[in-house]
Amino acid sequence: xxxxxxxxxxxxxxxxxxxxxxxxxxxxxxxxxxxxxxxxxxxxxxxxxxxxxxxxxxxxxxxxxxxxxxxxxxxxxxxxxxxxxxxxxxxxxxxxxxxxxxxxxxxxxxxxxxxxxxxxxxxxxxxxxxxxxxxxxxx
Numbered sequence: 001x002x003x004x005x006x007x008x009x010x011x012x013x014x015x016x017x018x019x020x021x022x023x024x025x026x027x028x029x030x031x032x033x034x035x036x037x038x039x040x041x042x043x044x045x046x047x048x049x050x051x052x053x054x055x056x057x058x059x060x061x062x063x064x065x066x067x068x069x070x071x072x073x074x075x076x077x078x079x080x081x082x083x084x085x086x087x088x089x090x091x092x093x094x095x096x097x098x099x100x101x102x103x104x105x106x107x108x109x110x111x112x113x114x115x116x117x118x119x120x121x122x123x124x125x126x127x128x129x130x131x132x133x134x135x136x137x138x139x
Contacts, residue, residue: 006062010061010062010063011063013061013063014034014061014063014064015030017037017064017112017116018030018033018034018037019033020112020115020116021033021036021037021108021109021112024108024111024112025101025102025104025105025108026102027102032099035094035095035098035099036091036095036099036101036105036109037067037109037112038067038094039091039092039094039095039101039105040091040105040106040109041064041067041068041109042067042068042070042094043079043087043090043091043094044056044129044133045068045069045072046076046078046079047078047079047080047081047087047130048078048128048130049078050074052128053068053069053072055124055127055128056068056124056125056128057069058124059117059121059122059124059125060117080130081130081132081133082132083132084106084132084133084135084136087106087132087133088101088103088105088106091105091106106133106136107136107137107138110125110133110136110137110138111138113125114126114137114138
C-alpha cells in the first residue's frame with residue numbers, strides 16, 4: 001500500500017526545503033541542513049510563549065509543524081533570547097556532536113521560511129520572533 005498523497009507531498013516539500021537550506025547555507029548535504037533547521041526551530045520554540053508557538057506552528061507545513069512541536073508541552077518556562085550570538089550558541093549545542101552550523105544558519109533558516117511560506121504566513125513568524133532575533137529576519 002502506498003503512502004497517502006498528502007504524506008508524500010509533505011515529505012517531498014521537506015526534502016525541497018532541506019535542499020534549498022543546504023544551498024543557502026553552503027552546506028554539503030541535506031543530512032546537515034535538516035538537523036540544523038530542526039535545531040533553529042526547537043530553540044525558537046523554546047524561546048516563545050505558548051500562544052506564539054501555536055501561531056507559528058499553524059503557518060508551517062505539516063512535517064515542519066511536527067518537528068517544531070516535537071516534545072513540546074504547555075508547562076515550560078520560555079528561555080529568554082538575549083542576543084543572536086547566545087541564540088546561535090544554543091543552536092550549536094543541539095547539533096555540535098555531528099554538525100558545525102555556519103554562523104548564518106539562523107538567518108538562512110528565516111530566509112528559507114520567508115521565501116517558502118508566502119508573505120502572510122511569513123509575517124506571522126516575523127511578528128512572533130523575539131526582538132533579539134529581528135536582525136536575522138530578511139527584509
